[in-house]
Amino acid sequence: MAAKTTTEKVTASIVVRTAKAKLAPQKKTAAPGLTEAEAIQRAQAGDAQCFEILYGLHKRRVYSLCLRMTGNTAEAEDLTQEAFLQLYRKIATFRGESAFSTWLHRLAVNVVLMHLRKKGLPEVSLEETMEPQQEDGPRKDIGSRDNVLAGSIDRVNLERAIESLPPGYRIIFVLHDVEGYEHNEIAEMMGCSIGNSKSQLHKARMKLRDLLKITRAEKAMRR
Amino acid sequence: MNCSEFQRVLPEIIESGGNQEQEAHLANCTVCSDLVRDLRYIAEVAKLLVPMEDPDPRVWDGIEKTLEREGLIKRKHMTRSAGRMTARIVMMVASMAVLQCLQQVLRA
Numbered sequence: 577m578a579a580k581t582t583t584e585k586v587t588a589s590i591v592v593r594t595a596k597a598k599l600a601p602q603k604k605t606a607a608p609g610l611t612e613a614e615a616i617q618r619a620q621a622g623d624a625q626c627f628e629i630l631y632g633l634h635k636r637r638v639y640s641l642c643l644r645m646t647g648n649t650a651e652a653e654d655l656t657q658e659a660f661l662q663l664y665r666k667i668a669t670f671r672g673e674s675a676f677s678t679w680l681h682r683l684a685v686n687v688v689l690m691h692l693r694k695k696g697l698p699e700v701s702l703e704e705t706m707e708p709q710q711e712d713g714p715r716k717d718i719g720s721r722d723n724v725l726a727g728s729i730d731r732v733n734l735e736r737a738i739e740s741l742p743p744g745y746r747i748i749f750v751l752h753d754v755e756g757y758e759h760n761e762i763a764e765m766m767g768c769s770i771g772n773s774k775s776q777l778h779k780a781r782m783k784l785r786d787l788l789k790i791t792r793a794e795k796a797m798r799r
Numbered sequence: 800m801n802c803s804e805f806q807r808v809l810p811e812i813i814e815s816g817g818n819q820e821q822e823a824h825l826a827n828c829t830v831c832s833d834l835v836r837d838l839r840y841i842a843e844v845a846k847l848l849v850p851m852e853d854p855d856p857r858v859w860d861g862i863e864k865t866l867e868r869e870g871l872i873k874r875k876h877m878t879r880s881a882g883r884m885t886a887r888i889v890m891m892v893a894s895m896a897v898l899q900c901l902q903q904v905l906r907a
């Protein structure tokens with residue numbers, strides 16, 4: 577009975593956002609004998625070495641975010657650079673109300689969104705994805721039990737599938753499911769409604785489900 | 800409630816849970832419960848994706864150059880030459896001290 581309620585019910589388990597833990601403030605050691613907080617303070621005072629230390633601490637996360645959101649290495653590098661430049665230009669205004677990593681991350685998301693807006697990509701794909709599509713109908717075609725994905729996705733497959741999502745879907749999926757932003761935060765950043773964010777996320781997950789099933793079927797064919 | 804009706808409201812209820820009628824459909828429909836299980840599974844695997852790749856070193860080089868140009872940090876070669884200058888001064892002071900010592904020894 578208990579098992580049935582946990583597996584069958586459409587409930588809050590999806591909301592338990594371990595991804596948020598990725599944003600949680602941590603007491604980092606920036607360099608021997610220097611905490612992250614100290615490195616931030618020194619960077620605020622213009623210490624060049626501490627700029628580099630902070631870059632070293634956060635480059636991987638910021639770059640991964642840029643790469644997942646754009647799906648393009650060159651763009652991700654440019655955007656990582658831009659995000660850190662904005663960080664250093666604004667670092668004196670960081671007052672510590674939120675964790676430094678949260679602050680930096682939000683800044684990086686805005687840099688990426690601004691760039692994508694300039695390219696005109698998300699608007700186009702958001703409109704595209706708002707049009708009624710075949711996936712709006714009930715999913716009777718994939719109803720057989722041995723067809724469920726559970727246990728069959730690995731990290732590499734999922735990364736690849738995310739990469740091949742249309743940009744509009746990809747952005748919402750990365751922000752919500754990978755990075756752990758809430759719909760109200762995404763709506764604010766993207767300038768859309770919460771309902772729109774929810775429906776885009778749903779469509780992104782549906783598209784991923786299809787992509788992952790195709791990948792699995794191709795793998796099975798090769799065997 | 801049929802599958803179409805259920806799946807139409809799914810984006811809205813997937814995180815917050817549905818009403819009695821929606822939960823009842825889910826409990827009795829394998830198509831919809833498989834769908835929900837897959838979507839939940841995808842979201843759970845996504846949460847486990849961690850940052851894996853570091854940016855190319857040229858990214859930091861670009862940042863550093865721009866920071867230097869904007870005057871936010873001092874030029875590296877400036878600090879290097881300042882270091883060299885300090886080393887020269889130390890050497891000069893040391894050699895003058897040695898000379899003075901030698902002169903004193905010679906006078907004595």
Ligand SMILES: [Zn+2]
Binds near residue numbers: 801824
């Ligand atoms: Zn159904």
